[in-house]
Amino acid sequence: MALVRQRAAQGSNATEIEKKIKRGNALRQGSAWRWSRGSVALLLGALSLCGAAVWLYVTSLDSEVTETLVSRSELVSPQPRVYAVECSEDYENYKRYPGCTPQKCGRAVTDSVVTREEAQALRRLAERGLALAGSDGGASILDLHSGALSMGKQFVNIYRYFGDQIKDVFTQEDFQLYRDVRERIQAVIAETFDLDPAMVYLTKPTFFSRINSTAAKTQHDEYWHPHIDKVTYGSFDYTSLLYLSDYGSDFTGGRFIFMDQNGNRTVEPRAGRVSFFTSGSENLHRVERVTWGTRYAITVSFTCDPAHAISDPALP
Ligand SMILES: O=C(O)CCC(=O)C(=O)O
Numbered sequence: 001m002a003l004v005r006q007r008a009a010q011g012s013n014a015t016e017i018e019k020k021i022k023r024g025n026a027l028r029q030g031s032a033w034r035w036s037r038g039s040v041a042l043l044l045g046a047l048s049l050c051g052a053a054v055w056l057y058v059t060s061l062d063s064e065v066t067e068t069l070v071s072r073s074e075l076v077s078p079q080p081r082v083y084a085v086e087c088s089e090d091y092e093n094y095k096r097y098p099g100c101t102p103q104k105c106g107r108a109v110t111d112s113v114v115t116r117e118e119a120q121a122l123r124r125l126a127e128r129g130l131a132l133a134g135s136d137g138g139a140s141i142l143d144l145h146s147g148a149l150s151m152g153k154q155f156v157n158i159y160r161y162f163g164d165q166i167k168d169v170f171t172q173e174d175f176q177l178y179r180d181v182r183e184r185i186q187a188v189i190a191e192t193f194d195l196d197p198a199m200v201y202l203t204k205p206t207f208f209s210r211i212n213s214t215a216a217k218t219q220h221d222e223y224w225h226p227h228i229d230k231v232t233y234g235s236f237d238y239t240s241l242l243y244l245s246d247y248g249s250d251f252t253g254g255r256f257i258f259m260d261q262n263g264n265r266t267v268e269p270r271a272g273r274v275s276f277f278t279s280g281s282e283n284l285h286r287v288e289r290v291t292w293g294t295r296y297a298i299t300v301s302f303t304c305d306p307a308h309a310i311s312d313p314a315l316p
Pocket residue numbers: 209229241256285286287297299
């Protein structure tokens with residue numbers, strides 16, 4: 001009997017112990033579950049913080065491209081739209097030419113110096129010239145003054161390479177049109193910056209550019225790097241860009257971007273639009289990558305130094 005009681009007592013003890021063990025396990029499991037729920041919540045919190053940080057970073061990048069100086073759909077006419085910018089010290093390191101060296105600096109855009117028909121004729125000229133060769137990468141240039149044309153990864157001289165055949169590609173009228181347009185651009189630059197038009201000279205390089213979304217193959221194709229024209233090209237004092245195609249319908253991307261310290265300011269290309277500016281570091285700029293289509297433009301630049309003057313391009 002006593003043995004049975006003892007066994008029974010032992011039995012009830014065992015069940016007690018068993019219950020305690022189970023309770024202990026349940027408690028441990030519960031706290032483990034609570035712990036893993038806690039870490040999930042922590043992880044989610046950290047993830048959303050990271051997400052917010054990334055979002056803030058991306059929107060801050062985006063806000064750098066917010067100011068559009070001139071959009072594709074606007075028509076800037078009859079007067080140029082002028083934005084004054086303080087001159088950089090660059091000009092102090094160069095000889096000063098009264099009547100030409102920038103006293104006031106800035107940027108301006110006009111849609112009334114070159115007609116859309118003239119831009120179209122110049123674009124056809126660029127298409128014909130660039131169809132002779134072209135770069136392997138996304139950017140090709142044709143310089144009618146020196147004859148330099150992108151070919152594969154380098155350049156050829158069209159006047160030497162194609163000889164007399166070049167007269168089947170370009171006509172005297174094409175060159176006359178280039179001259180007329182160059183003169184008008186020179187006049188509007190002189191008027192806008194209070195210069196003596198006779199003290200301002202065309203300089204090199206002056207070139208047609210064709211940009212598409214093909215990946216760059218050489219450094220020449222990397223048009224999107226920020227640069228200062230006076231540093232890149234040396235002789236430039238005033239840069240002008242004549243656009244030959246329309247942002248948004250002929251191509252996407254490819255906006256011109258002034259990179260100011262307090263943000264970016266863009267000019268959207270439009271056929272016939274002339275954008276011009278002083279070439280020093282007050283006008284650091286780049287071209288946004290072209291994402292679709294083909295963008296045509298001409299860079300026509302001017303110097304104050306007669307030693308760097310060039311004559312208008314001409315058929316040999
Ligand atoms: O085509 C453009 O809009 C700019 C080209 C440019 O920056 C240059 O030719 O120096």
